[in-house]
Amino acid sequence: MIRVLIADDHNVFVEGIESLISGSAEIVVTERCHTVQSVTERLAQTGIDVVLLDISFPQIEDGLGLCEFITRTYPSTKVIALTMHDDASLIKRVVKKGAKGYLLKNTTKTELLQAIQTVYGEKQYFNETIMQILLDDTPKNRRASHGLGAKPNLTPRESEVLNLISQGLTTQQMANQLFVSVKAVEFHRSSLLMKFGVPNTALLIKTAMELHCID
Amino acid sequence: MIRVLIADDHNVFVEGIESLISGSAEIVVTERCHTVQSVTERLAQTGIDVVLLDISFPQIEDGLGLCEFITRTYPSTKVIALTMHDDASLIKRVVKKGAKGYLLKNTTKTELLQAIQTVYGEKQYFNETIMQILLDDTPKNRRASHGLGAKPNLTPRESEVLNLISQGLTTQQMANQLFVSVKAVEFHRSSLLMKFGVPNTALLIKTAMELHCID
DNA sequence: GTGAGATATAGGGTAAACCCTAAATTTGCA
DNA sequence: TGCAAATTTAGGGTTTACCCTATATCTCAC
Structure with a gap:
């Protein structure tokens, strides 16, 4: 059973994620955190396999910092970044900070579940849209x-x-x-x-x- | 049974709203629309009592236009604006375009259900936070x-x-x-x-x- | 070590914005 | 009817933005 922590300050979004996950036999939402502090506290007290982290939570620099902190402090915990931003440079920054996956907030249930399972399996997850963005990231474009x-x-x-x-x-x-x-x-x-x-x-x-x- | 249409281009958010509403005996999500066009189509074909409209969908001016269109074309359909923006001037603009309610995207289940029932009952709905923002909106402030x-x-x-x-x-x-x-x-x-x-x-x-x- | 991107810099030139001063006409209101 | 505001217009000048071309250095990733 993959234990998931959702870090996002929007109730509705957290509910949405949880709803998408609720059908899975392999994944369970263990924690829902609305502040950076509660994330660090829950991580210290609870075994978490995957963190779904709103990278703009509450600002992008905060999200990046939290991502780095989680990755360094809990190496076995995988971070999937969630955001509305789809520019290549942010994707790269997030990955550099240790995220193993990157999902846009308009993701689907299938993708979400697949991403969680993929990163839990020690691999990186980028969907086609994100891959295309990275591939299109040439100087000319x-x-x-x-x-x-x-x-x-x-x-x-x-x-x-x-x-x-x-x-x-x-x-x-x-x-x-x-x-x-x-x-x-x-x-x-x-x-x-x-x-x-x-x-x-x-x-x-x-x-x-x-x-x-x-x- | 209050029939609700959710207009937002983020799957996860739509799922979240739906999840919050799913416990209600009086409210049902009838339609989920991810584009402005599908909103207008579904409205033309389906009886909708309340539209939950992301006012930045896809841009603020679009959302305002759609709000106005719905209000004028379907006078019995009430619009609740959903947004992350909490400034008084936008609230007033949205209300001027016909919205009967205004909710921030970090709303709770209780508020959401209450807002839907209130506007369905032909009244306007603003929670305490929004009311305070409006009350604080004096020329001096x-x-x-x-x-x-x-x-x-x-x-x-x-x-x-x-x-x-x-x-x-x-x-x-x-x-x-x-x-x-x-x-x-x-x-x-x-x-x-x-x-x-x-x-x-x-x-x-x-x-x-x-x-x-x-x- | 190499290449790409980011940043800095230069020279030269034109277009456009901005400023100052001034006058004339039109419109609306008391 | 008179006055003030709005609008139009002019001449002259300076400042600033914008465009084109080019080079150099630093940093980072492979």
Whole structure:
């Protein structure tokens, strides 16, 4: 019997996962945790085989940190990351932190059960969608416009510059603040326009806000 | 028996909702829809009493549009908005579009069932958290919490130009579209910057979006 | 060690935004 | 009818964004 801990702060989601698992003869939901602290506590007190971890729980950096903590502290416990994010760089970061599986939150019952069994069997689990995303992750594709609606994959610097632009700073002001040249900032601005597929700053900010890319 | 349609593109979430509802003797999940199109189709073919609508499904503007469509086309069908967003302005926009209830995605079984029964009984449902948010939404709090100035009083032309700016048009393109000179457009641009108290277009768009001045 | 990605930087140029000053016309309201 | 606001428009100028081309360095993974 594979013992599963669900770490997610949304009741409904936890219920959904549990419902999907409830038909399995081999898997049982042992713990449901709504805070990072309760995850660490339950792990210390209970034998858990697989953790289903919302990687945005409560923020992405927290989820990554928790993933790393679990993997290091409980090597026999496997982590499957759950998230709405499907960009290649996040997938890679999560795997680097020790996750053995990666599922989008629109996963199906079949996939969920299969993922749990696969990671329990000491293998990694990525479904076709995720595999395709990783396979498509080439320099050329990454640079291409995703069109509207898809959240582009921003580098840390790009994300930083985007936020500074949205605060109304000029390129020169950003250069001063980041201790780089104006040319370096312009480069990132160009990359942002290209990645969002927009012609200018106005539409960049509007689009980025709609996609929640701005803090 | 209250017939419920769940409109959300996340399987797990739909399963979760269904699981919460499954114990009720008075409520049954009749339809589960993962696209806007299937919502409209199922509504046309099936009697539905309550729609549980993810308002970010697939984007907020889509959700709002769908909410309005349902309310107008099927007046006896009540919409409960589901979302992770808890800001007062969105709540008000959703209610204006016809929703009778507003639930956060971390709702409990008790609340969910109560909300469904309440709206089915022709009343609005807001839980304590939402009520508090609405009660706290005073001009003073709104100014303080956002750190923004009040929504400025825009002339019709200014509003028009603001929207065109946010669509990425250049000043020349706007002049062509509005049958005025470039200078006229520049004048309105200057007025917008002054009224919003911002130094450039980037911050203008960000601020205007936060204040919901952009369509 | 090599290649790719991220970051930084440069030169040169044009387009566009932004600013300042000023005047004229139209519209709505008291 | 007069006045204020809205709108339109102009001339002139500076600042900033945006585009194109190119090179260099660092880091990381294989």
